[in-house]
Amino acid sequence: MTAWPKPALVVLVAACHGAPVEPCPSPRAAGIAAQQAAPVARPSPFDSVFAAAGAEFHVPPALLAGVGWAETRWQMVQGAEEFPGRPAAFGVMALRGAALERGASLAGVTPEEARRDAVANIRAAAAVLDAYASEAGAARERIEQWSAVIARYGEIGIPAAQAAYLGQVDRGVALAGGRPGLAVGSAAQAACPSPDTAALDYPQAIWRPSPNFDQRPTDATGALHMVIIHTCESNYAGCWSWLVNSVSQASAHYVVDEDGAEVSQLVRERDRAWHIAALYDCTLNRRHDCWRNDVQSNDFTVGIEHAGFASQASFPAAQLDRSAALVCDVTRDRGIPRDWQHIVGHGQLQPANRTDPGPNWPWIAYLHRVQAWCGEVIVDDSAQFNDAAVATVSVPATWTATDTTPDYYGGGYRWAPTQPAATDAAVFSFLVTAAGSRTLDARWTSGTNRSPQAKYAVITSAGVTLATVAVDQRIGGGSWHALGTWTLPAGWNRVALLRRDASGAVVVADAVRVRE
Amino acid sequence: MTPRVVRPGILVVSTLIACHRDQPRQADPSGAALSLAAAPQDTAFPGTTAPIHRARPIRPGVPPALLRAVETSSGPGYDRVVFEFASDSVPGYHVAYMTAPVRRCGSGNPVALAGAGRLVVRFEPARAHDERGNPSPAERERATGLPALKDIKLVCDFEGQVEWALGVAAAAPYRVSETTAPARLVVDIRRRP
Numbered sequence: 001m002t003a004w005p006k007p008a009l010v011v012l013v014a015a016c017h018g019a020p021v022e023p024c025p026s027p028r029a030a031g032i033a034a035q036q037a038a039p040v041a042r043p044s045p046f047d048s049v050f051a052a053a054g055a056e057f058h059v060p061p062a063l064l065a066g067v068g069w070a071e072t073r074w075q076m077v078q079g080a081e082e083f084p085g086r087p088a089a090f091g092v093m094a095l096r097g098a099a100l101e102r103g104a105s106l107a108g109v110t111p112e113e114a115r116r117d118a119v120a121n122i123r124a125a126a127a128v129l130d131a132y133a134s135e136a137g138a139a140r141e142r143i144e145q146w147s148a149v150i151a152r153y154g155e156i157g158i159p160a161a162q163a164a165y166l167g168q169v170d171r172g173v174a175l176a177g178g179r180p181g182l183a184v185g186s187a188a189q190a191a192c193p194s195p196d197t198a199a200l201d202y203p204q205a206i207w208r209p210s211p212n213f214d215q216r217p218t219d220a221t222g223a224l225h226m227v228i229i230h231t232c233e234s235n236y237a238g239c240w241s242w243l244v245n246s247v248s249q250a251s252a253h254y255v256v257d258e259d260g261a262e263v264s265q266l267v268r269e270r271d272r273a274w275h276i277a278a279l280y281d282c283t284l285n286r287r288h289d290c291w292r293n294d295v296q297s298n299d300f301t302v303g304i305e306h307a308g309f310a311s312q313a314s315f316p317a318a319q320l321d322r323s324a325a326l327v328c329d330v331t332r333d334r335g336i337p338r339d340w341q342h343i344v345g346h347g348q349l350q351p352a353n354r355t356d357p358g359p360n361w362p363w364i365a366y367l368h369r370v371q372a373w374c375g376e377v378i379v380d381d382s383a384q385f386n387d388a389a390v391a392t393v394s395v396p397a398t399w400t401a402t403d404t405t406p407d408y409y410g411g412g413y414r415w416a417p418t419q420p421a422a423t424d425a426a427v428f429s430f431l432v433t434a435a436g437s438r439t440l441d442a443r444w445t446s447g448t449n450r451s452p453q454a455k456y457a458v459i460t461s462a463g464v465t466l467a468t469v470a471v472d473q474r475i476g477g478g479s480w481h482a483l484g485t486w487t488l489p490a491g492w493n494r495v496a497l498l499r500r501d502a503s504g505a506v507v508v509a510d511a512v513r514v515r516e
Numbered sequence: 517m518t519p520r521v522v523r524p525g526i527l528v529v530s531t532l533i534a535c536h537r538d539q540p541r542q543a544d545p546s547g548a549a550l551s552l553a554a555a556p557q558d559t560a561f562p563g564t565t566a567p568i569h570r571a572r573p574i575r576p577g578v579p580p581a582l583l584r585a586v587e588t589s590s591g592p593g594y595d596r597v598v599f600e601f602a603s604d605s606v607p608g609y610h611v612a613y614m615t616a617p618v619r620r621c622g623s624g625n626p627v628a629l630a631g632a633g634r635l636v637v638r639f640e641p642a643r644a645h646d647e648r649g650n651p652s653p654a655e656r657e658r659a660t661g662l663p664a665l666k667d668i669k670l671v672c673d674f675e676g677q678v679e680w681a682l683g684v685a686a687a688a689p690y691r692v693s694e695t696t697a698p699a700r701l702v703v704d705i706r707r708r709p
Contacts, residue, residue: 234647250621250672250673277620277623309676311574
């Protein structure tokens, strides 16, 4: 083995224990995130049982509720043995194996009752925790003294996963109205995962480095260009813990948990994570960037996993919102456009054997959230791609809808020939809630028949035309071009693309972007 | 509760040891006995070289079926792979010969296999690791060296799909059969006469 230079070791240890900038955030941040995300207590179906069993066995009722939440989300489960040596779990408290037998005995119920009956199950779990606490000599009035007891109850050997489990119980404790503190107490036990403080591209993430990555190509094919949305087909802890295991031979850059309370970063964005097997095929992606065909899709993408299943009927709003904030961060840092060609589902690019994130991922609303996090509103030429609360469009029927030239925003674009007397402009309207400065951009698709001087009129909610800006639509298709920056009043302001000009060219109405 | 109860810490350690084993293990004779009991004897089945597909419903919140064991063996006129699951029944599966290179589902990197044919067996919803991240089975590839079945490699254990690539001597006819209790999928590859 190579010898570590001594100073590096010293820095690492110092960083782990209370440096001003937290470079080793995993368990501590997990605890903090849990506290911040769960300030509002909510009743469980078993509150009275937790209270009674807690009093009987000298275990804080909120802690019982926390364990129940972490294990089963307060549901009665009937387990099946899933792995040799890992007995099936039962009841609200997911009691299993020897712990179930012991708890049942201590609580004076049969093992069968402890499996099937919620009260017996919770009492048996409380009795086991009581016994563990006595054996550990825990000072029961202090929540952090319970960390080792709860860790033993969870039967998890890997320190990082143990800390994550305690973070989950903490969250359950907070939901039950208690004061969490288990994960914070365990922070010192967990190894500092990485001395590389520059690893985190998304500062709010917990750094859980995966060995499953390699280098992106150094030529144009390796430039970061797309975000791929996945679902794990499992829960959060099961997802990231598998993807940091070298045996899995798979990874993602990020994993977002079910509640939007936590994001893990497993691979640096500059590195090539292993989340999508498909070679790129532009026919699966609105014929965008066909020059990338047959490039391995990991080469140029950032992969984001979401705890959950492609078969879900819906996704939690908080998870979608956290994911959208993350995607805003990635796309802003990497200069990736926020549209449906650049933020894409795994199943879309790999239809042969993947469907994730599934038919119920709310693609349009999700993109609107991403855009909102990045302070932009986009008005498309088709209403279905607009957030009607802030963006509406009016395109007269004299304009033709098509998707012939790729790299449009939304599902296509409209075009119309220029005419000297035309008055039927395409109008993109957007709501400004408080008067202020806005930068407006336009997007079109290019072609030799396009107008070299397509005119965009900027019109306030009061009907005042602030400017008319001419652009050359023969070039620059598929990307945003600034029209200018204006101070706009509150209300529905608008940008009108005019047809009126000498005949012989076409103007393309695709989309308008409003930036704060 | 049962004699098989193992403390998870110990389980992790033993798994890690298993992971670091560099040499693929040969087929276990007891595994051969196990798999031969799972399907009727047949020395000259017609089989097929076409894909065989069987979908199962995927329900959210229900954990994917856990692969418990993979055994390879040699029968009269064919070589056999048995995939055994810890669930009540076999998950959905898709079996097909591939002409394109086999790729790992995460990295997309090509996987080299012995033999001239590549038979891919994909399960869904399934996983080959438990919720604690322990691989199951720990052995992820095996050079069998059998007449028809040259080697097998796990090429995917990601997002609810488990995929094994079978390197076979030639793209010969194969058949599949299912059993329950235990839940097994048996794949037989016919030998060249």
